[in-house]
Amino acid sequence: MNSNTILKVQGASKRFGGVQALSDVGITIEKGQVVGLIGPNGAGKTTFFNVITGLYVPDTGSFELGGTAYKPAAVHLVAKAGIARTFQNIRLFPEMTAVENVMVGRHVRTHSGLLGAVFRTPAFKAEEKAIEARARELLDYVGIGRHADFRARTLSYGDQRRLEIARALATDPQLIALDEPAAGMNQTEKVVLRELIDRIRKDGRTILLIEHDVKLVMGLCDRVTVLDYGKPIAEGTPAEVQRNPKVIEAYLGAGH
Numbered sequence: 001m002n003s004n005t006i007l008k009v010q011g012a013s014k015r016f017g018g019v020q021a022l023s024d025v026g027i028t029i030e031k032g033q034v035v036g037l038i039g040p041n042g043a044g045k046t047t048f049f050n051v052i053t054g055l056y057v058p059d060t061g062s063f064e065l066g067g068t069a070y071k072p073a074a075v076h077l078v079a080k081a082g083i084a085r086t087f088q089n090i091r092l093f094p095e096m097t098a099v100e101n102v103m104v105g106r107h108v109r110t111h112s113g114l115l116g117a118v119f120r121t122p123a124f125k126a127e128e129k130a131i132e133a134r135a136r137e138l139l140d141y142v143g144i145g146r147h148a149d150f151r152a153r154t155l156s157y158g159d160q161r162r163l164e165i166a167r168a169l170a171t172d173p174q175l176i177a178l179d180e181p182a183a184g185m186n187q188t189e190k191v192v193l194r195e196l197i198d199r200i201r202k203d204g205r206t207i208l209l210i211e212h213d214v215k216l217v218m219g220l221c222d223r224v225t226v227l228d229y230g231k232p233i234a235e236g237t238p239a240e241v242q243r244n245p246k247v248i249e250a251y252l253g254a255g256h
């Protein structure tokens with residue numbers, strides 16, 4: 001494996017009863033890339049995300065993150081290994097403040113542990129302070145610092161999506177997986193989102209993106225993989241993929 005490879009998945013399959021949701025899907029993501037995963041509704045994109053992040057146990061597949069084999073057996077183990085994600089349907093703690101939501105993300109990387117938290121040791125308190133400072137920095141970074149002390153549920157939809165991204169960044173991930181980050185956003189919010197994803201990439205992060213907004217995908221991604229009925233049908237630069245007859249057929253063809 002190339003030492004710049006962040007994620008390498010080979011032969012991932014997942015079946016639900018009579019539905020082969022994923023069939024022998026592979027993907028390779030190099031450090032610093034933004035890679036798009038696209039395909040018509042029901043193509044298997046979310047299943048792929050759920051498989052690589054430990055939400056679903058795959059039937060087959062080999063998985064390497066940062067050059068080390070990993071078993072996507074449980075969500076917290078995958079987070080620890082270095083993949084952070086956001087969800088198509090936002091999953092925040094609505095009654096917690098924005099900064100508290102980000103601090104939860106950061107706890108994946110803390111050291112003082114449960115006993116430290118229970119007895120509120122000096123080490124725990126110092127660590128907690130550092131975590132909060134970092135969380136506030138991340139909220140500024142995604143552009144919602146002014147909402148740090150507001151409950152998550154009071155934030156606008158676009159700001160909640162950015163909060164999810166801040167929480168994902170807080171785990172200091174090798175790979176950040178964004179599931180339809182632009183869903184439900186208006187044009188202005190999409191422009192801001194695009195700038196944010198661009199900045200995250202420029203700051204050295206690696207991103208895997210599911211997105212229905214073709215313009216956003218084509219403008220942002222270095223490489224794109226296209227799924228249809230659970231199978232990879234094309235891989236390449238956005239320009240290559242866009243003119244691939246199989247992709248055109250999948251999007252325009254009968255059945256979709």
Ligand SMILES: Nc1ncnc2c1ncn2[C@@H]1O[C@H](COP(=O)(O)OP(=O)(O)OP(=O)(O)O)[C@@H](O)[C@H]1O
Pocket residue numbers: 016019020021039040041042043044045046047048
């Ligand atoms: N938990 C599940 N149980 C049963 N079938 C499932 C489950 N999750 C997904 N599927 C099925 O697997 C297939 C792929 O679904 P998936 O949600 O991964 O597609 P998608 O590409 O993310 O679609 P969309 O763009 O609509 O979100 C679909 O036929 C879906 O009905």
